[in-house]
Amino acid sequence: MTRTSFWTQAMAITKRDVMRERRSGEVLWVTLPFGAIALLLIPIAIGTDRPTLRAIGVGMFWVIVMLFGVLIAVRQAHTESQAQRDVVALTGIDPAAGYVGRVIASFMFLIGFEVVLAVVTVALYDVPLDGWAWMPLVMVLVGAGLSLLGTLAASIVSTGRSASALVPLLVAPLSVPLLIGATQTFEALRLGRSSLTWTLMMVIVILLLAIAGVMSARTLQES
Amino acid sequence: MATLVQKKSPVWPWIVMAIAGLVTFVAAMTVPPDAVQGQLSRIMYVHVPSAWLAYLSFGVTMIASGIYLWKRDLEWDRRAHASAEIGVFFTGLAIALGMIWGKSTWGTWWTWDARLTLTAIMFFVYLGYLALRRTTDDMDARAKRAAVMGILAIVQIPLVHFSVIWWQTLHQPPSIIKPEGPDMDTVMVLTLLTAVASFTVMYIAMMVKRVELARLEDAVLIAEQTNTGPAAGEAVVAPDLSGGA
Numbered sequence: 426m427t428r429t430s431f432w433t434q435a436m437a438i439t440k441r442d443v444m445r446e447r448r449s450g451e452v453l454w455v456t457l458p459f460g461a462i463a464l465l466l467i468p469i470a471i472g473t474d475r476p477t478l479r480a481i482g483v484g485m486f487w488v489i490v491m492l493f494g495v496l497i498a499v500r501q502a503h504t505e506s507q508a509q510r511d512v513v514a515l516t517g518i519d520p521a522a523g524y525v526g527r528v529i530a531s532f533m534f535l536i537g538f539e540v541v542l543a544v545v546t547v548a549l550y551d552v553p554l555d556g557w558a559w560m561p562l563v564m565v566l567v568g569a570g571l572s573l574l575g576t577l578a579a580s581i582v583s584t585g586r587s588a589s590a591l592v593p594l595l596v597a598p599l600s601v602p603l604l605i606g607a608t609q610t611f612e613a614l615r616l617g618r619s620s621l622t623w624t625l626m627m628v629i630v631i632l633l634l635a636i637a638g639v640m641s642a643r644t645l646q647e648s
Numbered sequence: 649m650a651t652l653v654q655k656k657s658p659v660w661p662w663i664v665m666a667i668a669g670l671v672t673f674v675a676a677m678t679v680p681p682d683a684v685q686g687q688l689s690r691i692m693y694v695h696v697p698s699a700w701l702a703y704l705s706f707g708v709t710m711i712a713s714g715i716y717l718w719k720r721d722l723e724w725d726r727r728a729h730a731s732a733e734i735g736v737f738f739t740g741l742a743i744a745l746g747m748i749w750g751k752s753t754w755g756t757w758w759t760w761d762a763r764l765t766l767t768a769i770m771f772f773v774y775l776g777y778l779a780l781r782r783t784t785d786d787m788d789a790r791a792k793r794a795a796v797m798g799i800l801a802i803v804q805i806p807l808v809h810f811s812v813i814w815w816q817t818l819h820q821p822p823s824i825i826k827p828e829g830p831d832m833d834t835v836m837v838l839t840l841l842t843a844v845a846s847f848t849v850m851y852i853a854m855m856v857k858r859v860e861l862a863r864l865e866d867a868v869l870i871a872e873q874t875n876t877g878p879a880a881g882e883a884v885v886a887p888d889l890s891g892g893a
Contacts, residue, residue: 577796581780581793582780582783582793583789583793591780594772594775594779595773595780595797598770598804599800599804601766601769601804602803605807633803641717641796644717648788648793
């Protein structure tokens with residue numbers, strides 16, 4: 426019997442999640458339009474005054490990314506049954522590789538989600554493009570952080586009572602350092618200051634989440 | 649289960665809690681009022697110790713969670729749970745007292761100050777921790793999941809603590825722990841430290857009683873799970889399938 430490497434196992438899980446998304450279209454046909462509708466509803470609620478919309482556009486974009494991105498990152502909490510988890514565990518896949526595989530899949534979906542919503546935000550809110558050279562980096566950091574956090578939270582709650590309702594409650598407040606990092610990066614750039622501290626904060630949060638996720642994977646699989 | 653249920657519940661934690669509460673009350677009511685804020689400043693002698701207890705409780709939750717994952721002893725899980733529950737109570741108390749003080753001083757119950765907002769978020773994070781504990785009756789699974797969350801949630805504390813330094817919004821920066829020393833009157837500092845010490849003692853007493861209660865809750869859960877009696881009691885009997893023969 427040959428032993429497959431960590432990354433081969435992780436990629437197998439990623440492929441499974443991508444295939445599941447291709448079949449269900451949950452991110453593309455449900456969450457993404459839902460996020461775009463939210464961006465459309467906000468000006469209706471607070472007024473369509475253009476200077477106001479320009480001022481709040483970037484902040485609104487990140488809030489929508491956080492709140493709806495959580496739905497993407499935690500989708501496995503309600504799409505994966507206990508029986509499916511048991512089968513994956515019985516195949517002998519390293520739990521840490523399973524975690525990394527799910528994170529990679531969520532990360533890919535989140536990046537796509539962020540890119541589409543960024544275009545929608547620029548179009549609807551007429552957001553000034555100052556400092557947008559930093560956008561790809563911040564998007565990658567937020568995508569990585571949210572996918573790490575969401576996957577970890579989904580593993581923690583697993584298939585307990587009220588699992589699908591509880592995961593967003595756990596993830597939304599814990600994603601605050603990412604939201605602060607993302608919004609403050611652009612605020613610092615707008616004021617002509619260095620945004621390195623905020624970027625560094627996000628990197629530290631991501632590293633801590635990655636360590637926590639990988640180290641707790643086996644414990645959570647056993648629970 | 650026999651080890652979970654103690655024959656005699658200790659009384660000393662109740663006495664300690666009463667004495668600590670009395671000490672705080674007397675200290676807060678006898679200290680001279682603030683020159684600017686007047687009598688309103690007395691809220692500080694409960695608000696600050698409450699916030700301190702919130703930090704302490706969540707710190708203990710993290711440490712107890714880590715020890716649980718290391719030793720797999722459910723007693724540490726009970727300690728983590730008890731501490732988080734006490735922490736949530738005192739976070740709520742700190743927020744409520746802050747709001748009362750804010751209404752009189754700032755003219756509003758709530759303002760979007762960094763410290764206030766992040767404290768409210770910390771409150772919700774630990775409410776989530778407590779909600780997580782209710783998702784399963786399997787004590788081991790519950791303990792493992794809660795332990796990971798108990799460690800993860802600690803990220804909120806440095807954010808809350810340093811928020812007054814990073815953003816410099818409405819909430820005042822640290823008044824006592826600062827490089828140049830406290831910028832408060834000595835009597836007020838001593839009163840505040842007395843209140844903090846009393847609250848800390850109160851926390852220990854509360855922990856003893858709450859862990860005791862957690863043991864009883866687990867004993868009840870085990871009793872329910874191991875109950876092999878008839879599901880519907882004696883009111884329902886098995887049907888006679890012999891045809892009366």
